[in-house]
Amino acid sequence: YTGKTGTELLTEKIKQFKVHEYQSVPIVVKEEASVYDAISTMFLEDVGTLFVVNAQAGLTGVLSRKDLLRASIGNQELDAIPVHIIMSRMPNITICYRDDLIIDAAKKLINNQIDGLPVVKETDNGKEIVGRITKTTITKAFVELIMDEH
Ligand code: ADP
DSSP states (O other), X not given: OOXXXXXXXXXXXXXXXXXXXXXXXXXXXXXXXXXXXXXXXXXXXXXXXXXXXXXXXXXXXXXXXXXXXHHHTTOSOTTTSBGGGTSXXXXXXXXBOTTSBHHHHHHHHHHHTOSEEXXXXXXXXXXXXXXXXXXXXXXXXXXXXXXXXX
């Protein structure tokens, strides 16, 4: 018997959850893609956050549902607007790395009031997107934590 309390054991377990164990596949669009294309991709891929990349596949921006809604209101020419005009852009993109703790990624979602984070790898061409952490990811980890008790 370790003498640890239930809370201590739970804390220890949560601190073992790493981003790479729970990350999902990132869905990306190019900077030159139109708002129309991005909306189509969001529906087809069934995601709420898209990541935007340059020609070298480096992360340049993020598109949320509301970014695309905002761009669509009162605008007839969604095919003519490239997403780089309306996206949230680097260096103001909140990121995480594969070896980060899930709890730290969760804190970033809360503190920045966002739904998703790109998981990135530093390369010579910038930040390569290797995964995606979302509120759904955190919910899954949470449920797994509880269900594993039984
Ligand atoms: P929604 O806008 O649909 O409510 P979010 O809460 O995720 O979705 O996004 C809020 C704003 O924050 C949007 O303008 C979006 O572009 C931006 N955003 C989303 N994710 C990130 C991120 N990882 N880093 C920086 N900005 C982000």
